Amino acid sequence: MSQSFDATRSLAAFDQDTTLIVVVEMSQSKWLVAAIVPSLERRPLKKLDADPEALLKLLHRWRNEAELSGQLINRITVAYEAGRDGFWLARWLQERAVEAHVIHPSSVAVSREHRRAKTDRLDTELLMRAFLGWLRGEKRHCSMAVIPTVDEEDARRPNRERDSLVRERTRIMNRIKSILARFGIRTFKPSLRNANQLEALSTAEGTLLPENTRAELRRNFARMQLLRDQIREIEHERLRRLAAVPTAPAAEQRGHAMVRLLARVIGVGVETADMLGHEILSRGLRDRRAIARYAGLTGAPDESGKRRREKGLARAGNARVRYGMILLAWRFLQYQKDSALAQWFTARTADGRGSTRKTMIVALARKLLIALWRLVTTGEIPTGVVLRAA
Numbered sequence: 203m204s205q206s207f208d209a210t211r212s213l214a215a216f217d218q219d220t221t222l223i224v225v226v227e228m229s230q231s232k233w234l235v236a237a238i239v240p241s242l243e244r245r246p247l248k249k250l251d252a253d254p255e256a257l258l259k260l261l262h263r264w265r266n267e268a269e270l271s272g273q274l275i276n277r278i279t280v281a282y283e284a285g286r287d288g289f290w291l292a293r294w295l296q297e298r299a300v301e302a303h304v305i306h307p308s309s310v311a312v313s314r315e316h317r318r319a320k321t322d323r324l325d326t327e328l329l330m331r332a333f334l335g336w337l338r339g340e341k342r343h344c345s346m347a348v349i350p351t352v353d354e355e356d357a358r359r360p361n362r363e364r365d366s367l368v369r370e371r372t373r374i375m376n377r378i379k380s381i382l383a384r385f386g387i388r389t390f391k392p393s394l395r396n397a398n399q400l401e402a403l404s405t406a407e408g409t410l411l412p413e414n415t416r417a418e419l420r421r422n423f424a425r426m427q428l429l430r431d432q433i434r435e436i437e438h439e440r441l442r443r444l445a446a447v448p449t450a451p452a453a454e455q456r457g458h459a460m461v462r463l464l465a466r467v468i469g470v471g472v473e474t475a476d477m478l479g480h481e482i483l484s485r486g487l488r489d490r491r492a493i494a495r496y497a498g499l500t501g502a503p504d505e506s507g508k509r510r511r512e513k514g515l516a517r518a519g520n521a522r523v524r525y526g527m528i529l530l531a532w533r534f535l536q537y538q539k540d541s542a543l544a545q546w547f548t549a550r551t552a553d554g555r556g557s558t559r560k561t562m563i564v565a566l567a568r569k570l571l572i573a574l575w576r577l578v579t580t581g582e583i584p585t586g587v588v589l590r591a592a
Contacts, residue, residue, distance in 0.1 A: 209306075209345045209346045209347070209348070210336075210341045210342065210345050211336055211339045211340060211341050211343075212336055212337050212338070212339055213339070216337045216338055216339065217276070217277075218238075218240070219240050219273065220240060220273070220274060220275060220276040220277060221240070221275070221276070221277040221278075221279060221337075222237065222238075222239060222240070222261065222264055222265055222268065222275050222277070222278045222279070223237060223238040223279055223330070223333065223334065223337070224236070224237045224261060224264075224278070224279070224280045224281070225237075225280070225281050225282065225326055225329040225330050225333055226257070226280065226281070226282040226291075227282070227283075227322045227325045227326045227329065228252070228282055228283070228285060228287055228291075229252075229322070230252070230286075231251070231252055232249055232250065232251065232252060233249070233250045233251070233252055233257065234247065234248075234249050234250075234322040234323065234325075234326055235247070235248045235249075235250060235257065235260060235326075236248075236326035236327070236329075236330055237264055238330070238334075239264045239267060239268050240268050240273045240275065241268050241271040241272065241273035242267065242268065242271065246264065247323065247326065248260060254291060254294050254295075257291075257295075258295070258298060258300070261278055261280070261300065265278060277301060278299075278300050278301060279300075279301040279302075279303070279337065280292075280295055280300055280301065280302045280303070281302070281303040281304070281305055281329065281333045281346075282304065282305065282329075283304070283305050283306075283307045283310075283329065284304050284305065284306060284307060284347050285307070288355070289304060289347075289349050289350060289355070292304050292349045293349060293351075293352070296349075302349070303333075303336075303346050303349075304346060304347045304349060305329065305332065305333070305344050305345070305346060305347070306344065306345045306346070306347055308518065309332075309344045309345035310328060310329065310332045310344050311332070312328065331343075332344035348485065353454070354480075354484070357454070357457060357480050358480045358481060360436050360439065360440055360476070361473070361476050361477050361480060361481070362522070363436060364433055364436045364437070364473070365522065367429050367432055367433050367436075368433065370429055371426055371429040371430070371433070374392075374422050374425055374426045374429070375392045375393060375426065377422060378390075378392040378419060378422050378423070378426075379392065381415060381418065381419060381422075382403070382419075385405040385406060385411065385415075386405055386406025386407070387403060387405065387406070390403070392423075392426065397423070398419075398420070398423040398427075400416050400419055400420065437472075437473075440472070440476060441472070443458065444458050444461065444462060444472075456484075457479055457480065457484055460475075460479040460483060460484065460578050461475045461476050461479045462475075463577065463578055464478055464479060464483075464574060464577070464578065465590075466589045466590045466591075466592065467538075467574070467577075467587060467588075467589055467590075468537050468538060468587075468588050468589065468590060469530070469533050469534050469536065469537030469538055470530065470574075474526055474529075474530055477522060477523070477526050478523070478526070478527075478571075478574065479578075481520055481522055481523050482496055482497060482520060482523050482571075482575075483574070483575055483578050483579075487575075490572045490575065493571060493572055493575050494568050494571065494572065495516075495518075495519060496519045496520060496523070497519045497520060497523040497524050497527060497568070497571055498515060498516055498517045498518050498519030498520065498521070498523075498524045499515065499519070499524060499527065499564060499567055499568040499571065500515070500516050500568070501513075501514070501515065501516065502514060502515065502516045515564060523571075524567075527567040527568075527570065527571050528563060528564065528567045530567070530570065531563050531564075531566045531567040531570055532563060534566070534570055535547060535566075538586070538587055538588065540586050540588075541584060541585065541586035541587045541588075542584065542585035542586045543566060543569055543570060543573065543584060543585075543586075543587075544586075545586075546566075546569075547562055547563070547565075547566045550562050550565075570584075573587075
């Protein structure tokens, strides 16, 4: 990410008389495009098929209309909300000399009426107001997402796919346990290597499992074996890529170097290092506050008049990073007992109360994330943390 980028406001000079401003409300099959065209009193609104070529043609048509009215257009800027379509449209427009931005949906203020009207037309008006404020350089109108490259998005796929496969494997294991529990079998462990030998199982009544139940279990075990093979394939491919760094592109080499450095911290595995490297630490966030905020490990204050209280975690950031860091914090206490962070946690939870430990583990996760960010950016090793040999 460029060091001059500010997600909360535009840093470029804004001249509305020479700028074509466009927002797009996207759906699966249709796009509603609204614009402010200099020298035109009307605000055009056009519904298109989900076709980028049609959108680009419409932008050029509006630019030509403005120039025919005697107004020169020096800048075309387009914004749309982040969603299922991701960032491909922004990259596609940027390649064709159109300035494109992607708005964080949660950063746009909406009416708090219990049953507010919501249509695509009203949404475009809302986006246009927020986008105009952002272009003028005013804060808190909306926040923009950094548009990643194709390679940056692709680098995140193995870790995310593995996480999805692990969750699916857990669902199948729980399903197997539920099936067997109906027959009084409660100590069966589907994760064992020879667990698919169903002929040796008997119900609480001493009879064999029914035929249809055995067939269902065999299909579940087959799905689970397929998931194990796919998880193993992803892990082996990642290790192969990390070992083949000299032949990789420069950007990929930097990412792999970051993963290898994080994996040297005792208690941090390759999976966690890969997740942290590609999900947050490679984004070039400006300071420790931005790091903690992106992970959703900051508080949500509730202050009004004399009332001062915390509503808990904001949970507004990357859920994968937040979940992984809380797990890593517990693991860190086990493997880095002599570190300053672990001793800080021990001193703060000396009362032995479970609620205190639950609260302070989030604080430890936040401090640990900032410490790892400093490790990969400045090389500063956290006090007392032991690293594996390089």
